[in-house]
Amino acid sequence: MAEQAEMLRRTPLSRDRILRAAVALADEAGIASLSMRNLAQDLAVVPMALYKHVANKDELLDGMIDVVVAEIDPPVPDTDWKHAVRGRILSARQMLRRHPWAPLAIESRNTPTPAVLAYLDSMIGTFRAGGFSVDLTHHVMHAMGSRVLGFSQELFDASRRAGRSGTGDADPPAAPSPEVAARFPHIAEIAAAASHDDGSVVGRGCDDQFEFEFALDLLLDGIERLHRQGWTSRRAR
Missing domain, CATH: 1.10.357 (Tetracycline Repressor; domain 2)
Known part of the structure; x- marks a missing residue:
């Protein structure tokens, strides 16, 4: 567990990483469980670090929706x-x-x-x-x-x-x-x-x-x- 936490700390924080972590959290525990504090804890960062990449929870939710909608199959040609x-x-x-x-x-x-x-x-x-x-x-x-x-x-x-x-x-x-x-x-x-x-x-x-x-x-x-x-x-x- 200590090694996993250390690996998380060393992985650069990015908007994509934040959004995918938020999706995983919502998948596991439901959307009501999602908060900037809980998300920061999962990412092993302080909550303020998230705001460098997402302005607020509304922007976070918008990004999460875009992540999952992108999973829909593209149009099949012909x-x-x-x-x-x-x-x-x-x-x-x-x-x-x-x-x-x-x-x-x-x-x-x-x-x-x-x-x-x-x-x-x-x-x-x-x-x-x-x-x-x-x-x-x-x-x-x-x-x-x-x-x-x-x-x-x-x-x-x-x-x-x-x-x-x-x-x-x-x-x-x-x-x-x-x-x-x-x-x-x-x-x-x-x-x-x-x-x-x-x-x-x-x-x-x-x-x-x-x-x-x-x-x-x-x-x-x-x-x-x-x-x-x-x-x-x-x-x-």
Whole structure:
């Protein structure tokens, strides 16, 4: 341990090293555990040393987002738009498996970070290269929402609240009581039929992998149909 600490002290501090250490800390203990003091301790430096490379925690978080978004696979050349979009979105979702804190971090930003903007710009470019009009692409990006980055928000998702606190995964929802089931029979019917594979859950803030791909494919099939029909919005007519 003493040798490891000495090695850390001898390794030059840099912005990249700080960001990657912050990502590792958030991966291990959750985003709520991240502080400049804890990060400095992990890096074996005094907290003030960090501020030579990142101005504040907001800048640190922006940089962390850019580090993980850069892990998303680049566009595959000579691939049709539908397969290209689907592949990159599922690559983004795999990135979230490695960094389950990322969805809430991305949502917390008032403006997208440079890496997020570059990713979105590239996805828009894929639609445009596939022959989509600016009008249709505009509406497609609205319809995709956060799903284009590999996550979506489920109704009354308690796991997202757990993700905010960094205390771990939320307990699975309990079955409706007989009284609730009698009052809301359709909800009870769906709750009884639902089955989710715990092994396929990407992480806090995300829904089940099967449900995600199911909705993604519905969207892409609908988008493909509109594209073939030459759809335009009323505003563009």
